[in-house]
Amino acid sequence: MRLPKLQISVAITALLGLCSMGTFCVLPDANNGAPPDPSFSCADSEPPAADEAGLFFSDPGGGARPLAADAVLQLEYGPQGGQHVMVTVRHHTSSDGVWAYRLAFQPEAAEPGTPAPEAPRMPVLEGSNTVPVNACASGWTETTAPVFINIMDSGLADTAGEIPKARGLLRLVATPREAGEKASAEVRVQIAM
Structure with missing residues (x-):
């Protein structure tokens, strides 16, 4: 016994x-240092006017304002060597349902010609993530999610020790789970290392 x-x-x-x-x-x-899981919330405001976008990257400081072109996003580093930038998306739908958000950062093509020897080399980054989103019923859904970034070339620091910001296009393609029309948005941004 x-x-x-x-x-x-x-x-x-x-x-x-x-x-x-x-x-x-x-x-x-606190998420073990990993990027936070996507967050979703419903927002009360008028639907977009006929000439306004129903899907756009929004300014993290004010959800109803679109993210300005050439806005600077800060690259965040995880404990296991990964890196990401956080983006906020605002989307108006006429009904609830599950959408897939395919987020991507595409680097700007290099300008033709050879840079001067003293010019720092621009960093080359690319990234993506797919996030399932539960859209709010007939209204705005605000989503904050990471875009995982791969660094192919970190660039060279200038004489002050600064690495130039990576420039490129932040893209989003939103697809409903049920048959329906896709929506998309894009904005030029910079990523600070």
Whole structure:
């Protein structure tokens, strides 16, 4: 009779020991340094006018304002060597449903010609992510999500030690799960290293 109780107490002691060493138990730690999961919220405001976009990248400081062309997005580094930029999207739909957002950053093509020897080399980045989004019923859905970035060439620092910002096009293609028309948006941005 004492043997099973002994085995249980040894097992519990072993689990507690592993947990205290951090090798077995996983405790919540603000997403463990990984990029945050996408967040979604419904926003109250008028539908877009006939000449206004119903899908656009929005300014993180004010959801109803579109992200300005050439806005600077900060590259964030994860603990496992990955990197991402956070973007906010505003989308007006006439009904609820699940949409797939395909986000991408495409680098600007290099200008023809050879740069001067003292000019710093521009960084070359590209990135993407696909996010499922639960659209709000007949209204605006605001989504914040990461775009995972790959660095192909980090560029050269200038004389002040600064690496130039990577320039490119941030694109979004939104596709409803049910048959329907795709929507898309794009804006030129810079990514600061």
